[in-house]
Amino acid sequence: MTDNVRIALDAMGGDHGPAVVAAGAAIALKRRPDLSFVFVGDESLVAPQLDAHPALKAVSEIRHTDVAVRMDDKPSVALRKGRYKSSMWLALEAVKDGSAHAAVSAGNTGALMAMSRFCLRMMADVERPAIAAMWPTLRGESIVLDVGATIGADARQLVDFAVMGSAMARILFDIERPTVGLLNVGVEEIKGVEQVKEAARLLREDPFPSIDFRGFVEGDDLGKGTVDVVVTEGFAGNIALKTAEGTARQLASYLRSAMGRTWLSKLGYLLARSAFDTLKEKMDPSKVNGGVFLGLEGVVIKSHGGADAEGFASAVEVGYEMARYDLISKIRQGMAHESDGPYVADAAGAEMQRLAGATP
Amino acid sequence: MTDNVRIALDAMGGDHGPAVVAAGAAIALKRRPDLSFVFVGDESLVAPQLDAHPALKAVSEIRHTDVAVRMDDKPSVALRKGRYKSSMWLALEAVKDGSAHAAVSAGNTGALMAMSRFCLRMMADVERPAIAAMWPTLRGESIVLDVGATIGADARQLVDFAVMGSAMARILFDIERPTVGLLNVGVEEIKGVEQVKEAARLLREDPFPSIDFRGFVEGDDLGKGTVDVVVTEGFAGNIALKTAEGTARQLASYLRSAMGRTWLSKLGYLLARSAFDTLKEKMDPSKVNGGVFLGLEGVVIKSHGGADAEGFASAVEVGYEMARYDLISKIRQGMAHESDGPYVADAAGAEMQRLAGATP
Incomplete structure (x- = not known):
């Protein structure tokens, strides 16, 4: 660069x-x-x-x-x-x-x-692209992908999403091994679709040095920021994203109408103005604008x-x-498995050298 | 009864x-x-x-x-x-x-x-059960199903969900022909999975007299209350439900911390207390507690x-x-198609008679 x-x-x-x-x-x-x-x-x-x-x-x-x-x-x-x-x-x-x-x-x-x-x-090793969104959470921000590039994904493709999302998280959050979760539902025994369960098995049995895999997460973990990277296929991801946006707008609308109802609440609003401005900023989608196309x-x-x-x-x-x-190189590096040899030391070394040189 | x-x-x-x-x-x-x-x-x-x-x-x-x-x-x-x-x-x-x-x-x-x-x-004509949740919206409440009874659903099963959700809506919202939408994603051309598209075709080509089918809706239509009944399979439905719950908790937490930050915002909070109580009531999940098992x-x-x-x-x-x-009878009645004959007049007549008798 x-x-x-x-x-x-x-x-x-x-x-x-x-x-x-x-x-x-x-x-x-x-x-x-x-x-x-x-x-x-x-x-x-x-x-x-x-x-x-x-x-x-x-x-x-x-x-x-x-x-x-x-x-x-x-x-x-x-x-x-x-x-x-x-x-x-x-x-x-x-x-x-x-x-x-x-x-x-x-x-x-x-x-x-x-x-x-x-x-x-497409990158040589990647079958499907994904759109990664930044998701505001109680702990800061997470990355959620795919939010709608394609529909459906097999286990291998979900694993690719995990690698790509992690590469993005390493850059944005400046952490070496981002935590990664697979979005799933909490119904016991019928837990999740086959592809999601199989992706979890792959991530556990042949781990990637650049990923700290944490298993399954559910819809309410998105807002909590339970993991740095939430992986899902594009249908569920798109629905989750739009549902969260819709819920935020809905609550903002309740809040507006509640605060405007009486002269006392209006006065209260004026006094608490700076608090509301902070809240508005937190809820402002433009602050986390920018979906990244991966793959x-x-x-x-x-x-x-x-x-x-x-x-x-x-x-x-x-x-x-x-x-x-250099997202693209980070994704390529991320594709290397634990089992592929001594990635961690070498890559981390090269990484630090590169970062030291590249930092503006 | x-x-x-x-x-x-x-x-x-x-x-x-x-x-x-x-x-x-x-x-x-x-x-x-x-x-x-x-x-x-x-x-x-x-x-x-x-x-x-x-x-x-x-x-x-x-x-x-x-x-x-x-x-x-x-x-x-x-x-x-x-x-x-x-x-x-x-x-x-x-x-x-x-x-x-x-x-x-x-x-x-x-x-x-x-x-x-x-x-x-199970009811004789129904292959899969569904869990229907009541969803608070800007227009009141909607019914969303399935939120996690099973995972995946074919077109025929999605149509069953539409019929069962409508029967529930007729009771809860006291409307004769509830509006129904299929949850989908807004990506053109790859719009939705095959089952969802096929279910839309079935609902259009052989309509049910008890359903006012409105086509596809997206995640942000849930909070808007665009339709009375939102139909989806259990994986996406569960993720949507938990994502909305998580987002509501997240925003409530932002609000609490924003209001407690300065003495002015605390005073404002006191003055606007009743407005906040209204808001809290709106956001209170216990007000819409009660998932209905259908089928x-x-x-x-x-x-x-x-x-x-x-x-x-x-x-x-x-x-x-x-x-x-009498949810169970209403579901059975709802299964009748437009093409099955003169359902509307008869059923509606019997319905009104029955309701008149049954109302406490």
Whole structure:
């Protein structure tokens, strides 16, 4: 990795387009001065946004295209219309040709995943991609994957998810052996589907030096932060993610209506304002924005389509971290088994050396 | 149904045993004076509890047994040790032999389901049982099933769940044609597993007069209350339920710590006390306690193991409603298809007549 982390941005993605993408990049740049950017999109729309952020403009180039994938395009349509020429595709291609270290898009998830697989290709040892989400917990944050890249996963693929999620956790949480749990249900004896039970067996019998496997976790362990990495297939993962988001919105709505009911509660709200601001911050999804696509030969980050500038900046910074600390190599290293030989000492040594050199 | 609704209670189930079971029954009795009870359990422990509630004692009998299923017994162990003699089994048997209209237990879910299937048997047309949970939403309540009776379900079984959940919704929400959605994920083109897509096709092409089918819903529709009945298989349903519970606890914990941080926020909390009490009530899981076992030849209600007296009373009242308005017949009626002939008029007529007679 060079001194500089260069991010390709799909400037046309998301509900708000270039204005939020540029504003978000400007925020990220303030916090990470070694960032630079490739903006891909309609130059007539992007250039004025960069003019509004001179510091950003100084470290950015624009690659023009007037083709943009729409938020409601199906993946197949997006591929047909947008391959080789859309802002989304060209942002990925910048990663592929080495002119950027990561791509960030707030465009539609299905299209971005389809194009990523097509443009960047899967890693040799990985069968299925996964989308990893950062999940706010009572202990900080966890990583949950897959939250919807594909549906269903066999035991081997779940194990791959565990390895990939752990590699991501090592970077984000700066821990050597992240704790990993497999999402399951708590009904005795019919405990879990075969694939989940088999994945647990594989992780126990042929352990990975980079994973501290803790067995099964349940839905309520997500909010507790019982483990650093929660592994599940995309159907259950997507439902868990959306259920948690929905529950948070539901409770926020109860809270709002409860606080506005009487003049006394309104006064109480005013006095407790800073506490509510803290709470709002805790519940703010933009603070943990940035789904990481795992299993690809390149770093791709998906921002929420509706993210504001602060949210988009979070996604950019996730891309920064993943590129700076070399997610792809960490996944490759992570694939090594305990049984493959003396990984721990060697890899840890190389790791520390590399980290020492790479830290900004 | 007689004038009186008689409930068999597993007095030894749950974390707190007879004390909470009796106190809960006493609360339910105050609200539903036409209740009576069969307490099944250790008489030396149950009798003193009834002595403490004279009104309850007057409408209750005790059936003694000194065998109790433990909260951590596996279903197979519970069956082996507790069949024909445990308090859980004998409560179910009271439903089977007609001496009670419903059974309520706070004992362990797996054991209760295994014993229910063994003792009461499945309904003739239903292949799999389901556990239906009541889910608090922004619009009131919805029913979500299956939340963990079994894992996986084919299209036909999902359709059965839709029919059974609708029958329950007709009773609880007093609506003729409940809206029903199939839980799915929002990833285009790979949308959902085959079984879910096939179930949607079945519900569309050969509709049930008692169901207003609305297609797919996602995880965040649960909290919104988009439909009256959300149908899914037990793995995803259990994970959704526990994730929502975990998220609610997580946010309550954030709120508590935010409100206690400064003297100003503490003062604000005092002033807004009634608002917080309202919120607490909204978030109180005991208010919606009572999972309904569906697909069996009898009404069985599972209370949370940790429920307090108020929570156990809710479960008893759910049992009361299901027995009083004849859940089992409603499920049988619900199985009739649009294509089976003029169900609507006849059934609705009979229904209204029956309801008019049965309403307490």
